Amino acid sequence: MHELIADMPMDQRPRERMLTHGAKSLSDAELLAALLGSGIPGKNAIELARDLLREGFSALAQCDAEQLSKRAGMGVAKATRIIAAFEIARRLAKDKPGDPPHFDVNAFSRGFIARSRSMTQEHLGALFLDSRSRVLREREIYVGTATKAFVSTREVMRYALDANASGVVLYHNHPSGDPSPSEEDLRYTRKIDRSLRLVDIRLIDHIIAGAHGFTSLSARGFK
Numbered sequence: 001m002h003e004l005i006a007d008m009p010m011d012q013r014p015r016e017r018m019l020t021h022g023a024k025s026l027s028d029a030e031l032l033a034a035l036l037g038s039g040i041p042g043k044n045a046i047e048l049a050r051d052l053l054r055e056g057f058s059a060l061a062q063c064d065a066e067q068l069s070k071r072a073g074m075g076v077a078k079a080t081r082i083i084a085a086f087e088i089a090r091r092l093a094k095d096k097p098g099d100p101p102h103f104d105v106n107a108f109s110r111g112f113i114a115r116s117r118s119m120t121q122e123h124l125g126a127l128f129l130d131s132r133s134r135v136l137r138e139r140e141i142y143v144g145t146a147t148k149a150f151v152s153t154r155e156v157m158r159y160a161l162d163a164n165a166s167g168v169v170l171y172h173n174h175p176s177g178d179p180s181p182s183e184e185d186l187r188y189t190r191k192i193d194r195s196l197r198l199v200d201i202r203l204i205d206h207i208i209a210g211a212h213g214f215t216s217l218s219a220r221g222f223k
Helices: 014-021 028-036 047-051 055-059 065-073 076-094 103-117 153-162 183-197
Strands: 123-129 135-143 167-173 202-209 215-216
Touching: 014 028, 014 103, 028 065, 047 065, 047 076, 055 076, 055 103, 065 135, 103 167, 103 202, 103 215, 123 153, 153 183, 153 202, 183 202
Parallel strands: 167 202
Antiparallel strands: 123 135, 123 167, 202 215
């Protein structure tokens, strides 16, 4: 006579073990049993899961809902739960992100020029990079007036630390269309550079976009 899961000691039940020790602590059959939710007459959920897994997860994943519903008298509800779980796994695998893109000053600046042409105010943003110059995160930090878009260095540092960044690329636009840096641009860049160095983060560049071109302060030797 089969044993009901409800009759098992609490620390042996798949659902309770998952809650206490995490899903990694369960066997393949126990994971599938948690998904099934219940067994069928004559078999508890774990025994049913073992039957379904005789040829492994790969073979089970090839079955459609109709095939599964007929196996061992499982029914449509259990079959569709299994099909849905496999489809979620496939979509996760397909959407798995690759390595973050590397920062390329020319490619980024061309894109930012196109985005900023319709802006009537200055927008200040930042790219946060890892130690290999890969872009971890991009954030618009502040929208200013037609001639000013600077914000406290503390805000830039906070976002950089939150992203666990090793480097920062600042960028902002000049609605006038002229990408030449102003004295205020240069002062702000030096101020940010000094502040980031205090927390071992490098200011990689400060890009200023105009209507048809950009200025890289790094290329101009702002340091």
